[in-house]
Amino acid sequence: MELFWYVVLMFMLAMYVVLDGYDFGAGIIHLFFGKKEEDKKAIVNAIGPFWDANEVWIIAAGGVLFFAFPTLYASSFSGFYLPLIMILWLLIFRAIGLELRGQVHNPIWEKIWDKAFGVASLLLALFFGIALGNVVRGVNLGMVENGVSAYEAHYFFLPLWNPTFNPMAQHQGIIDWFTILLGIIAVVILTMHGANWVIFKTNSSLNERLKKLVFRLNFVLLGLIVISVSVWHIIDPYPFWNFIEEPWLFIFPLIMLTGLFGMFKVRTFKKDIYGFLFSSLFLFGGFASTAASIFPELLPSTNEVNPSLTIYNVAADEYGLGVGVSWFIVAAILVVVYFVIQHKVFKGKMDDIGYGEH
Amino acid sequence: MEDMLFYDRIQFAFTITFHYLFPQLTMGLSLMIVWFKWKFLRSNDEKYNDAAKFWMKIFALNFAMGVVTGIPMEFQFGTNWAKFSELTGGIIGQTLAMEGMFSFFLESSFLGLFLFGEKLLGHKLHFVTGFLVFLGSWASGFLIIATHSWMQYPVGYEILDNGKFVLTNFGALFSNPWLWPSFLHNQMASIVTSSFVVAAFGAFYLLNNKHKEFGKLFVKTGVVFGVISSILVAFPTGDLTAKNVVKHQPVTFAAMEGIFETEEGGSEIVLIGQPNIQDKKLDNKIAVPNFLSFLTYQQWDAEVKGLNEFNQEDYPTNIPGLYYGYHIMVGLGTIFIGLMLLASFLMWRKKLFKTQWVLWILMFMLPFPYIANTMGWYTAELGRQPWLVYNLLRTTEGASPTVSSGNTLFTLLGFVGLYLLLGMLFLILVGKIVNKGPHPAK
Numbered sequence: 001m002e003l004f005w006y007v008v009l010m011f012m013l014a015m016y017v018v019l020d021g022y023d024f025g026a027g028i029i030h031l032f033f034g035k036k037e038e039d040k041k042a043i044v045n046a047i048g049p050f051w052d053a054n055e056v057w058i059i060a061a062g063g064v065l066f067f068a069f070p071t072l073y074a075s076s077f078s079g080f081y082l083p084l085i086m087i088l089w090l091l092i093f094r095a096i097g098l099e100l101r102g103q104v105h106n107p108i109w110e111k112i113w114d115k116a117f118g119v120a121s122l123l124l125a126l127f128f129g130i131a132l133g134n135v136v137r138g139v140n141l142g143m144v145e146n147g148v149s150a151y152e153a154h155y156f157f158l159p160l161w162n163p164t165f166n167p168m169a170q171h172q173g174i175i176d177w178f179t180i181l182l183g184i185i186a187v188v189i190l191t192m193h194g195a196n197w198v199i200f201k202t203n204s205s206l207n208e209r210l211k212k213l214v215f216r217l218n219f220v221l222l223g224l225i226v227i228s229v230s231v232w233h234i235i236d237p238y239p240f241w242n243f244i245e246e247p248w249l250f251i252f253p254l255i256m257l258t259g260l261f262g263m264f265k266v267r268t269f270k271k272d273i274y275g276f277l278f279s280s281l282f283l284f285g286g287f288a289s290t291a292a293s294i295f296p297e298l299l300p301s302t303n304e305v306n307p308s309l310t311i312y313n314v315a316a317d318e319y320g321l322g323v324g325v326s327w328f329i330v331a332a333i334l335v336v337v338y339f340v341i342q343h344k345v346f347k348g349k350m351d352d353i354g355y356g357e358h
Numbered sequence: 359m360e361d362m363l364f365y366d367r368i369q370f371a372f373t374i375t376f377h378y379l380f381p382q383l384t385m386g387l388s389l390m391i392v393w394f395k396w397k398f399l400r401s402n403d404e405k406y407n408d409a410a411k412f413w414m415k416i417f418a419l420n421f422a423m424g425v426v427t428g429i430p431m432e433f434q435f436g437t438n439w440a441k442f443s444e445l446t447g448g449i450i451g452q453t454l455a456m457e458g459m460f461s462f463f464l465e466s467s468f469l470g471l472f473l474f475g476e477k478l479l480g481h482k483l484h485f486v487t488g489f490l491v492f493l494g495s496w497a498s499g500f501l502i503i504a505t506h507s508w509m510q511y512p513v514g515y516e517i518l519d520n521g522k523f524v525l526t527n528f529g530a531l532f533s534n535p536w537l538w539p540s541f542l543h544n545q546m547a548s549i550v551t552s553s554f555v556v557a558a559f560g561a562f563y564l565l566n567n568k569h570k571e572f573g574k575l576f577v578k579t580g581v582v583f584g585v586i587s588s589i590l591v592a593f594p595t596g597d598l599t600a601k602n603v604v605k606h607q608p609v610t611f612a613a614m615e616g617i618f619e620t621e622e623g624g625s626e627i628v629l630i631g632q633p634n635i636q637d638k639k640l641d642n643k644i645a646v647p648n649f650l651s652f653l654t655y656q657q658w659d660a661e662v663k664g665l666n667e668f669n670q671e672d673y674p675t676n677i678p679g680l681y682y683g684y685h686i687m688v689g690l691g692t693i694f695i696g697l698m699l700l701a702s703f704l705m706w707r708k709k710l711f712k713t714q715w716v717l718w719i720l721m722f723m724l725p726f727p728y729i730a731n732t733m734g735w736y737t738a739e740l741g742r743q744p745w746l747v748y749n750l751l752r753t754t755e756g757a758s759p760t761v762s763s764g765n766t767l768f769t770l771l772g773f774v775g776l777y778l779l780l781g782m783l784f785l786i787l788v789g790k791i792v793n794k795g796p797h798p799a800k
């Protein structure tokens with residue numbers, strides 16, 4: 001039962017990364033490439049009818065985390081208190097930037113909300129990458145000092161940084177060189193992902209330049225992946241253990257590499273959707289590989305005293321998890337139906353829907 | 359410990375109060391927009407479609423505010439109330455996860471179609487998307503109140519040795535006797551808010567001599583929805599909700615009504631007065647003898663338990679706040695019924711649109727349903743104190759163990775600043791939409 005909810009939770013988070021990921025990426029493209037009014041409009045139209053539904057994936061995933069793994073929800077949300085609240089503030093800024101911009105026709109008003117939308121998107125991509133880094137690295141559960149826990153075994157609290165920015169320091173911070181590395185990877189791949197979405201959903205004058213951008217950034221991404229894999233052993237000595245035990249898991253890194261190498265052909269694709277599909281594969285494969293490398297752990301412990309949080313020691317009771325399956329299946333079918341309807345109505349290029357204009 | 363809790367409680371209270379200003383309008387307003395759209399489909403009169411379009415603009419803005427201020431609510435269970443989440447997550451997580459899966463996906467998928475799909479979909483399908491958005495918003499309200507009801511009156515659970523609450527009966531969450539009266543009471547209150555807002559805008563246009571055709575339509579629709587919902591919010595839904603409190607939280611009921619001592623031969627109902635906690639009495643009291651006993655038990659001499667019958671440690675922590683919250687809600691609710699009955703009578707005699715002083719009152723009533731709704735929720739939440747889960751888990755046991763009050767104050771200040779900005783922007787933009795007014799298609 002725990003395993004079922006683990007797969008559900010990871011799938012929902014992966015959907016969030018792929019779907020809201022392109023919204024963040026479109027925001028970054030908007031920030032750096034949105035010079036002409038019609039291009040800015042095209043970018044906003046491309047995500048307009050979708051971003052709200054995409055954001056629901058993180059809220060619903062949060063709900064599933066709360067209900068299926070309450071101890072992990074309690075531990076991680078209170079432990080990562082400051083960055084989570086800041087993510088909330090950024091989500092608010094990004095949403096009002098999108099929604100309020102078109103309400104008043106005034107160049108200063110528009111400029112303010114353009115920047116709010118773009119900067120918040122960039123920071124969110126960075127923060128979510130850093131968040132992933134924190135989970136992979138693990139935390140000092142129970143705030144152990146000199147072999148003694150200061151709190152219950154599964155609680156902790158992390159400040160934003162420590163002066164050394166060293167992930168292995170005893171007093172950790174949210175931001176260190178390892179989590180920053182993952183943050184930068186997130187910014188790069190989501191920028192590419194957002195560019196691919198804009199190419200797919202619009203006829204904007206930017207599309208040719210965006211294809212070049214994806215092609216060039218792909219080399220940067222490849223380099224960053226090589227760096228991160230070569231330093232990974234510092235924070236997790238045995239990242240491949242699960243893959244050796246269960247070789248079928250290698251499908252996830254393969255999916256990721258397919259996405260990565262597929263994107264090198266971005267300039268010659270016959271259909272505009274292909275770039276987006278390849279960056280989606282990369283994101284999905286990358287996320288799944290990372291999750292698989294620490295499975296069954298959800299939040300590793302960095303001390304010897306308290307055990308890591310795994311899907312087995314943070315889950316709700318058997319009855320609750322079981323009864324949840326029945327309503328979840330009904331809801332999941334409905335979600336698929338909504339998704340299909342939404343994407344059928346707003347299919348193809350969307351330059352002219354006039355999102356947010358009154 | 360109390361000091362640490364202080365900022366956690368203020369932050370939750372502040373963010374939820376601000377958040378609920380928006381859903382209370384959108385839940386009722388979505389119903390009224392669906393009504394306008396329905397009238398259009400039936401009559402083919404463009405006026406109704408233009409009315410729906412106008413209110414959709416207000417709706418969109420409120421909905422966006424509701425979404426952005428709603429996300430912090432779900433996060434805060436974990437960030438600020440980790441111990442509570444850990445112990446009860448297996449139960450309240452069910453209903454909260456269901457809200458995400460059943461309601462948020464529905465609303466967010468069809469909102470885009472509803473707001474931007476009229477041309478693509480045609481009027482009939484457009485009506486359907488509006489109805490689905492309405493359904494999603496009410497499902498959300500239902501699941502939140504199911505969660506709330508479990509905290510007020512826990513059912514279908516078992517407590518393990520380690521203090522964790524586990525679910526033993528899923529169906530009990532939805533047959534909870536606390537749930538249905540509270541849900542219907544809340545939804546009626548939401549329609550009260552939207553009716554008064556629609557009527558107030560209509561009165562504004564009529565008094566302004568602008569968009570008069572729409573002014574009449576809005577006042578008429580607002581008064582019809584308003585008279586029905588303001589009566590239903592009191593009887594039977596409010597009455598049944600209060601009876602649940604009497605039955606399951608008698609100490610809360612005593613504090614709400616300001617009853618310090620049990621009275622022989624029936625209790626009076628207090629209309630006005632200030633609770634004096636030190637001397638255990640009400641100052642400057644105006645009351646009607648025996649009426650509370652009658653309302654509560656339909657017997658003039660029935661005994662209503664006073665605070666003196668209970669342990670002081672189980673008293674609600676803020677008795678004056680609870681008392682005022684309840685009395686303001688009931689007082690305003692009574693005024694709403696009176697005003698809407700008067701307006702309906704004048705409308706029936708075809709005098710309403712010319713009776714300026716009533717239109718002025720309708721216009722100025724706009725903020726009061728918001729106050730009444732907020733006070734109703736303060737009654738429910740202050741009334742549950744000092745418990746998180748009534749009689750089982752105290753609020754002092756629920757906060758996050760590792761988050762210091764300095765960090766909570768930091769984020770509280772951030773929320774206050776951000777929400778002040780949001781509130782100002784919201785008012786400016788609503789003002790702009792109202793000033794522009796509805797405009798006929800051709």
